[in-house]
Amino acid sequence: MNPVIALVRTFRFRLFGEGWGQAGLLARLLCPSDLPPVNPIETSPRITPQSMEDLRPDWVAILERIPGSGLKGSGFPSNVLGEIMHNPDTMGPFLDYWVTCKSKMGLTVREQELVILRMACLYRSDYVWKHHVPVGREFGIDDHELQSVRQGRYETTFNQREASLLYLTDEMVNQRTVSPSAWTGYRSCLSNQELVDLIHLVSQYVFFALMNNTLQVQIEAPLQTIPGLADPLPQLSPES
Numbered sequence: 181m182n183p184v185i186a187l188v189r190t191f192r193f194r195l196f197g198e199g200w201g202q203a204g205l206l207a208r209l210l211c212p213s214d215l216p217p218v219n220p221i222e223t224s225p226r227i228t229p230q231s232m233e234d235l236r237p238d239w240v241a242i243l244e245r246i247p248g249s250g251l252k253g254s255g256f257p258s259n260v261l262g263e264i265m266h267n268p269d270t271m272g273p274f275l276d277y278w279v280t281c282k283s284k285m286g287l288t289v290r291e292q293e294l295v296i297l298r299m300a301c302l303y304r305s306d307y308v309w310k311h312h313v314p315v316g317r318e319f320g321i322d323d324h325e326l327q328s329v330r331q332g333r334y335e336t337t338f339n340q341r342e343a344s345l346l347y348l349t350d351e352m353v354n355q356r357t358v359s360p361s362a363w364t365g366y367r368s369c370l371s372n373q374e375l376v377d378l379i380h381l382v383s384q385y386v387f388f389a390l391m392n393n394t395l396q397v398q399i400e401a402p403l404q405t406i407p408g409l410a411d412p413l414p415q416l417s418p419e420s
Contacts, residue, residue, distance in 0.1 A: 294325075
């Protein structure tokens with residue numbers, strides 16, 4: 181193996197995603213084929229989701245509290261929720277925790293969506309990506325910002341606070357912790373509560389990504405036309 185590629189692969193700490201910062205960019209340039217495949221890679225789910233007709237009224241009431249409209253109507257994540265419903269005793273408490281966090285966190289919905297979209301990249305989950313691109317757009321995330329999230333390049337696109345959230349997300353996923361240097365460099369613009377909220381958010385989408393990838397949850401028909409993580413990045417004009 182080319183020693184430079186071997187060094188980069190070692191430096192990447194066996195990343196699940198598209199890398200982080202300059203190290204991730206270098207890794208993509210030198211060994212792009214080293215990235216894991218984008219899920220789902222199978223054409224049917226490994227466990228059949230429960231029917232949405234079996235959603236309990238109290239669960240429906242919780243889901244109606246989700247901010248915005250992106251995860252409702254045609255964007256409703258019925259297939260992954262149908263998988264979680266296989267344990268009805270944990271379904272209600274989990275939904276309440278998940279939805280409550282969306283409105284009670286110290287992070288804005290836009291900030292949450294940037295982190296969620298990055299989690300989709302890091303876990304190579306098209307299900308998460310395609311569901312949250314419309315939500316992100318609803319809360320002001322544009323094509324240039326989506327491209328930056330996919331590439332792991334934050335400095336010239338996002339303000340200090342948003343870039344810090346994204347870098348810390350990369351650290352937590354790629355290193356399973358936050359290194360002392362990253363903690364020192366990125367925590368200054370976040371309160372103690374916001375840092376705890378970020379850990380909550382990252383943990384939730386570790387759960388969703390693993391649920392989708394492990395069970396090969398299929399993307400609902402209305403969302404299949406949204407460009408996925410394996411599709412070429414759009415060519416943006418200089419004014420974008």
